[in-house]
Amino acid sequence: MSNATMEREEAARLPEGDVVRILLEQHARIRDLFTEVKSAQGEQKREIFDELRALLAIHETAEEMILRPTARRTAGAAEAEARNHEEEEANKVRAQLEKVDVGSPEFDSQIAAFERSVIAHAEHEEQEEFPAVRQGCDENQLRGMGALLMTAEKLAPPHPHPRAAGSTAAQWLTGPFASMVDRVKDALTRSRGGT
Numbered sequence: 001m002s003n004a005t006m007e008r009e010e011a012a013r014l015p016e017g018d019v020v021r022i023l024l025e026q027h028a029r030i031r032d033l034f035t036e037v038k039s040a041q042g043e044q045k046r047e048i049f050d051e052l053r054a055l056l057a058i059h060e061t062a063e064e065m066i067l068r069p070t071a072r073r074t075a076g077a078a079e080a081e082a083r084n085h086e087e088e089e090a091n092k093v094r095a096q097l098e099k100v101d102v103g104s105p106e107f108d109s110q111i112a113a114f115e116r117s118v119i120a121h122a123e124h125e126e127q128e129e130f131p132a133v134r135q136g137c138d139e140n141q142l143r144g145m146g147a148l149l150m151t152a153e154k155l156a157p158p159h160p161h162p163r164a165a166g167s168t169a170a171q172w173l174t175g176p177f178a179s180m181v182d183r184v185k186d187a188l189t190r191s192r193g194g195t
Contacts, residue, residue: 004028007126019067019145020130026059027122034115038108045102049111053094056118060087061156063125066149071129074136079128086121093117 004027011024033052040048064084072080093114100107134142 004031007031010126015139015143017143017146018139019142019149020134022146022149023059023063023067023130024126026055027126030055030059030118030122034111034118037102037111038115042103049097049102053098056090056094058153058156060090062149062152063087065152065156066145067129067133070133070137070141070145075129075132079132083121083125083129086117086124090114090118090121 007024007028011021011028014021014024030052033048033055037045037048037052064087068080068084071083093110097107097110097114100110133145137145
């Protein structure tokens with residue numbers, strides 16, 4: 001079983017801008033945020049969860065848009081579909097978690113189960129999908145995918161959109177518009193002092 005330190009060490013061995021390096025660094029940050037949200041209280045817990053939720057939504061959208069088409073070719077359609085299905089399920093759980101009070105015991109039990117599924121998903125990517133992508137692409141392609149991934153993340157919505165999850169085409173069609181709407185809603189909520 002990998003951990004955040006191992007993911008960062010593996011990422012550091014890869015060239016700057018490599019798509020797998022970027023994703024491994026994000027996996028490590030996701031693990032860190034799960035640890036932080038479990039030990040935080042009150043408003044700090046909500047803020048950390050909001051950061052985790054947004055990172056996961058953006059990360060998964062970008063993976064579906066940029067990594068999955070290459071993974072379909074290099075790791076096979078079944079592998080790509082399995083990862084998309086996991087992300088689709090995670091989007092549903094994440095959307096439900098957004099509605100639960102972070103101070104409740106229900107949130108703590110749901111976040112623990114959610115963490116287990118997210119970590120299992122990341123490990124499948126790291127063990128099955130990433131090696132196939134790295135083997136099937138040269139350094140220029142991997143850096144190009146890294147640049148595209150970073151661009152896609154700027155366009156990705158920061159909230160889960162279960163109807164688009166699991167579909168590369170749906171992410172490309174709805175992602176930029178959903179992102180704009182989500183970011184305006186978030187800004188309005190912050191300006192009103194809400195969460």
